[in-house]
Each structure stands twice: as C-alpha cells, then as structure tokens.
Amino acid sequence: MSTSDLIKLGIEAILIQNVILTQFLGICPFMGVSKKSQSAIGMGLAVIFVMVISSGVTFVINDLILQPNKITYLQTIVFILVISGVVQFVEMFIKKTAPFIYKTLGIYLPLITTNCAILGIALINVQPEKEFGYAEMFVYTIGISIGFTLVIYIFSTIRERLENANVPKAFKGTPIALITAGIMSIIFLGFAGLV
Amino acid sequence: MNKYIHLTLVLLIVSGLSGLILGFTNEFTKDAIRQVKLDNINKNMNKWFPSVPLENKEENATADYPDLSDKNVVNIYEAKDISDTLEGYILEVKAPDSYGGGMVLLVGIDTEGKVVGFTYLSFNESGPGANVRENNSFVNRIVGKDSVNDVDTVTGATYTSTATLNGVQIALDYFDKNLKE
C-alpha cells in the first residue's frame, strides 16, 4: 500500500468506519464513562494505548503461531487471554515508571479488558478478507482508537450540557443519551462518501 | 512459591482442556464449514449455468490462473457442462469502497462476457442499503449487461449499490483482460 492509501485508510478508520457509531463496538464505556469530559478523555487515551499494544501483539501471534499451524480457530481464546495479560502488564508498567499517567489512566485500565472494541478490532485486523499487513494494521488500529476518543469526547461534552436540559423524566439519563448518540451517528453517516 | 506452581498448574489444566475440546470441535466441523462455501458456489453455478451439473468443485479452482492480476479478484471457478465445454466463469470479487468494507460478491459471466447473475457472499448488515440484496429490479438491471458503468443505483441505498456495481465491473474488466478468447 502506498502512503496515500494508508492515509485514506486512516481517515476511513477515524470517521467512516467509526468504531462506536457505525460498528457498535465499545458501547459500554461509551455510555458508562461519558458523563464528564475529563473522564472521557482519560478513557479515550487508555483505549488508544491498550488497543495499539494489544492489536500489535495479537497480530504478531496470529501471524507467527496461529496461521502457520492452522489453528486459527483458537483466535478468540488466545486473543482474550493475551489482551487481559497486556492490560495487567501495562498497568504494572506505568505504575512503576510513570505514576503521573497512572493517576489519570489507572482506574480505566481494568475496565478495558471487557471493552469489546479491543477484542473486536484485534479480531477484525486478522480477518482474511481484510488482508492487512503490519503497516495497514498499525494505521487502522490507531485510526480506530482515535475515532473512539474523538466520539466519546464529543459525546461527553454534549452530555454535560444535557444535564441542565429540561428532559422528560422518563427520558432522563440513558434514553436521551442514546437518542443523542443516534443523531451523532446520522452526522457520521455523512462522512461515508469522503474517501 | 508452592502456591504459584499450584495456580499456574490449575490455569494450565483449564487451558489445556479447553484447547483439547476446541481441537475436537474443529475436527468435527471443519469439513462442514468448507462444504458450506462449495455448496454456495455449486448452487449458483447450477442456477446461472443450468447445463452445469451439481457437483463439488475442487477448492483450488484458481489453479489454472496463478497470476490474478487484480487483487480484488479472489477466486475463479470454471463452469463446465457434462461434455466438458466451457459455459462461463464465476468470479469471486471483493467490492472496494463498500460500507464498512468486507463486501464479497460472486459474479457469473458467460463466455460472451455478459453477466448471468450475481450474489453476495458476505455483506455488512448494519450498513445502509442492506435491502439492496432483495431488490429484484436492481438485479435485473445488471443481468445481461457486458458493462455496468451506466446502470442506475438504487435510491436510498446509493452507497451499497455503487459498491455492488464496482464489484461487478471489476469482474467484467478482469474477464475482458484475461479470460476472453
């Protein structure tokens, strides 16, 4: 793939194939950790960090161990174990080396193991019809995780305002948040013809 | 220390058992999974080229065409009738720019280079235009053509129908370049 193709793939991953609004992955943190923009950014950064590392590791494992031995049916089980291992390791590592980062990201890391975006993207990266090489995988994963951070941040700023809005009692909280997300999703559909 | 050995042992036993069970399941379902794809191709082969008997095509149908010049063309299957005369081809193509990616088409082309039929092998269901596959008038607009550049897209599903047309056109271009006699 040429550089311009890679740039195209990156933009596509951020906006067109947005992980939350069009692929429906990572909805739990999207609804759960978006009440304050501060925590949304923390979650977003933690996802960028973990997603890139775990997608890289799982991609290498798939390429070097699972594919040559024709045991790709073990993908799900191996990937989820690797991801939970990576999350533990990252947590220990930044706790020792960068206490400042740990303070901001620390509480989100344990939540990430069950964030389906992480496992989902790791599995999508190795789908045979995608035919990703290392460069494509790297660009796509970074794009997807930036797309996640972007959307969860925008959504959190809207929700902060919604707090003060006069919403009918029955629609307070999750229902109105979902409808807001739906309107954001309509906007993101508009990016479909971009690349 | 003893405790850690014990913990590791428990995890190893659990994972080992799981691996074993999955190995058996895979052994059991492997052939059926391959058969599903073959059945799909055979069924369409029989539908689009009625003189071709329903039988299992070998998986390495592309063996004669080692040089797939277009990376969007994944597989080529020959349609031959009982007396071994060539009726046409079925091309498995990836449609670029489909919504969310991942659209794969089977396109049947007869020896004169006309589309005899197409179907979706995989499809992004949550994308817009999932109902294109049920749209008979869209299918009829494509079947019988030797170029689909001027075929109208489906209103309300422009994106998906455009991707479909691109995929069919890739198959036709490949046929013109490499398979036409």
Place this chain on the structure above:
Amino acid sequence: MTKKQNFLKGIFSENPVFVLILGMCPVLGVTSTLFGALGMGVAFTLVLVLSNIIVSMIKNFIPNEVRIPSFIVVIATLVTIVQLTMQAYLPDLYNQLGIFIPLIVVNCVILGRAEAFASKNNILDSTIDGLGMGIGYTIAIAMLAFIRELFGAGTLTLFMYGDVNIKFNLIPNNAFEPISILILAPGAFITLGLLLGVINAIKFNIENKKSVGRS
C-alpha cells in the same frame, strides 16, 4: 428467593438490557433483522447457561486468585464451540452476526453472572439464573429488532437457511416507503433510546398508581 423468582428476575426486575444496560454492543449491532436478534439470543442463552453450569461445577477446584482467568477461558471455549457449529450448520446466521459471535466472550453479562451468581450457587440455581437472564436478553433484543425491521424495512425475517427463507413482507406492492433509517446504524441508537424511555414511562406510571393507592 424461590426458584420462580430466580427465573423471573432476569426477565423483569434485573433484565440485562432494559434495567442493567449491560452487553449493549450486540443489542445495537445485530437487531436490523428479527432473525439475527433471535439467533443472537439463542447463542447468548446457550453460552450463558452452559458457562453458569460449568462454573458452578468447577468453583470448588479453582483457587480464588485465578478465578477470573479460568472463567474467561471457559466462556471463550464455549463461544468458539458455538461459533464453529454455527459456521458449519447455519451459515446464513453466521454471516449476519459476524464479529458479534466471538464478542460474546467480552459480554459483561456472562462474566458478571459467572462471578456474581454461579460461583456462589449450586448447579440447579445457576442453570435457572442463566435461563432467566438469557431469555430476558433475547426478549429485549427481539423487541428492538421487531420494531426496527417492521418499520425500517417493512418485513419480518424469522428464518434463513439456504433456500428456506421464512420472511413476511408486510408492505404489499410497495404501498409506501419504509423508514429505512431505522435499520441503519443511527436507527439502532434512536429506537433503543425511545424504547427505554417508553419502558421508564410505564414503570413510573405503575409506581405512581401504587403510591396513590397506598395513601
């Protein structure tokens, strides 16, 4: 808690989708057809019941420190078995659900029930709990899919396998255009939001009547 209460809590008072708002990814991702939602519901219930049974069976042999990893391995194994079987014998369903089948592994509901219920209760209670939760989940996503497919495409798909295609077309002769945004991505969010709102409204209404009756 009686066995009946244990079963019914998953459907009403602790419904994983409508009350606990858990495991939302497939709720939004596979509900563009009724068939996809029902298939997902069955696969989910199967994995949940089996994982509850196995976890409550092995809970005494697993040391506390490696509890969670062992549960994840058990769940991942069950999911892969379901995935391979579906790929072999129900390919149409498999294609429709796609990535959401392996993602059952990280569905918080399943690990949550293994951890919160099955690791503390006996096999029978765990089975009932799993069945109740699974059926509650299935009912919820089937409701959502029913609304989305009916108004978004004008059809109701019940079953698809090869040439067998049980599908009701409820708009004869294309008499009017369905609201196709409902089967697109935004429709998933909006329909679920409206559905939750309506359920809340009904709940408040019942509570109001009760408190009026008491005073």
